[in-house]
Amino acid sequence: MEKFTGYIFVTGCAGFIGFHLSKRLLDEGFYVLGIDNINNYYDTNLKYDRLSILAKYPNFMFIKGSIENLELMESLFDQYDIDIVVNLAAQAGVRYSLTNPHVYIQSNLVGFANILECSIKHPIKHLIYASSSSVYGNNKQMPFSVTDRVDHPVSLYGATKKANELLAYSYSQVYQLPTTGLRFFTVYGPWGRPDMAYFKFSDAILNQEPIEVYNYGDMKRDFTYIDDVIESIYRLIKKGPPDKSISYYKIYNIGNNQPVQLKDFIKVIEEQLGKKAIMKLLPLQPGDVLETYADINDLVRDINYKPITSAEEGIRKFVEWYRKYHNIT
Known part of the structure; x- marks a missing residue:
């Protein structure tokens, strides 16, 4: 060490x-x-x-x-x-x-x-x-x-x-x-970047505005x-x-080594916010890829640690922070 x-x-x-x-x-x-x-x-x-x-x-x-x-x-x-x-x-x-x-x-x-x-x-x-x-x-x-x-x-x-x-x-x-x-x-997660999809989705859902969902939600992210x-x-x-x-x-x-369908990730955000999303389904954007999925064998071997946080738990913690930061009850 x-x-x-x-x-x-x-x-x-x-x-x-x-x-x-x-x-x-x-x-x-x-x-x-x-x-x-x-x-x-x-x-x-x-x-x-x-x-x-x-x-x-x-x-x-x-x-x-x-x-x-x-x-x-x-x-x-x-x-x-x-x-x-x-x-x-x-x-x-x-x-x-x-x-x-x-x-x-x-x-x-x-x-x-x-x-x-x-x-x-x-x-x-x-x-x-x-x-x-x-x-x-x-x-x-x-x-x-x-x-x-x-x-x-x-x-x-x-x-x-x-x-x-x-x-x-x-x-x-x-x-x-x-x-x-x-x-x-x-x-x-908490204190995240507002340009990231999960942050923009939360903003829009709470304000009852449509969210832009690329490739019609048919993409996976780790x-x-x-x-x-x-x-x-x-x-x-x-x-x-x-x-x-x-x-x-x-x-x-x-990476988390567990890709999640974008549509399912949005459902988790909806559940945590207690509101349904208004979805504007769009084709795949230039520069985007269909799926990301991390092989973390080297990481686990060398530091004896594997990411463990589920999407449900992670989004719950983000929404808790988001409400507190923006004074939303």
């Missing part, structure tokens, strides 16, 4: 996963250096509300800025003793990448390259970074395995995440930088509850970097 004396640098700390991970690390007594540019991709008030919780911890240091700012990044690595980097800063969203491609290039590629460069100039113990199930594209073999070829992502977002994995691989080989990539599968994601990342941090006698590079799927 790794021992740490310096900071864990969490990029995107005001984001959904970044906030939850930072809070867990702070609760466990770690020193966390967080950075976030607080962009307006979705409501910044939600980001600041997350930050206000983290700011209460004396072992938390926050920097407002962008990882694509190389000068800033170099100054942070100069100034702080950083043991581990967990890169969760990225421009999120599959559909947004169809209309705003340059934002993805800057954040997901230029920003990640800056992190890699700083990590070799100021040697760290381990770089953990967010990838995505989007790298699998329209792979037909189920469940998706980390040994599958992922050469055909169907969105720019997925392509940038695949590029992150390739960049990490090259730096791990050339500079012996220990890297671990995490392919997240449809993460949901919905993964946020606490399961955080427990997985936390255990990987504690486990330490990949075994260098094998490789400095590792990839894991972080």
Whole structure:
């Protein structure tokens, strides 16, 4: 088990996963250096509300800025003793990448390259970074395995995440930088992103507005509850970097390993909200895939943990938070 004396640098700390991970690390007594540019991709008030919780911890240091700012990044690595980097800063969203491609290039590629460069100039113990199930594209073999070829992502977002994995691989080989990539599968839960389907569905159902259901609801997602994601990342941090006698590079799927039909997921939301959805059934959107399903054998073997939260329990917890956050009785 790794021992740490310096900071864990969490990029995107005001984001959904970044906030939850930072809070867990702070609760466990770690020193966390967080950075976030607080962009307006979705409501910044939600980001600041997350930050206000983290700011209460004396072992938390926050920097407002962008990882694509190389000068800033170099100054942070100069100034702080950083043991581990967990890169969760990225421009999120599959559909947004169809209309705003340059934002993805800057954040997901230029920003990640800056992190890699700083990590070799100021040697760290381990770089953990967010990838995505989007790298699998329209792979037909189920469940998706980390040994599958992922050469055909169907969105720019997925392509940038695949590029992150390739960049990490090259730096791990050339500079012996220990890297671990995490392919997240449809993460949901309290403090989540308002652009995600389950969040938008809840908004619309409570306001008695129609929800847009793509591919007529006939698609499956490996919905993964946020606490399961955080427990997985936390255990990987504690486990330490990949075994260098094998490789400095590792990839894991972080998924629930139980795909749920979108129509069934909507039913769970309806049950928890106590209201029926008005559904506007639409064809499959560009960049979308029909099914995601994570093979998590490597994850279970290496950290002795398997995501356990059912869709019913996860949505119940989300709705509880949603009502409290929005003061809905």
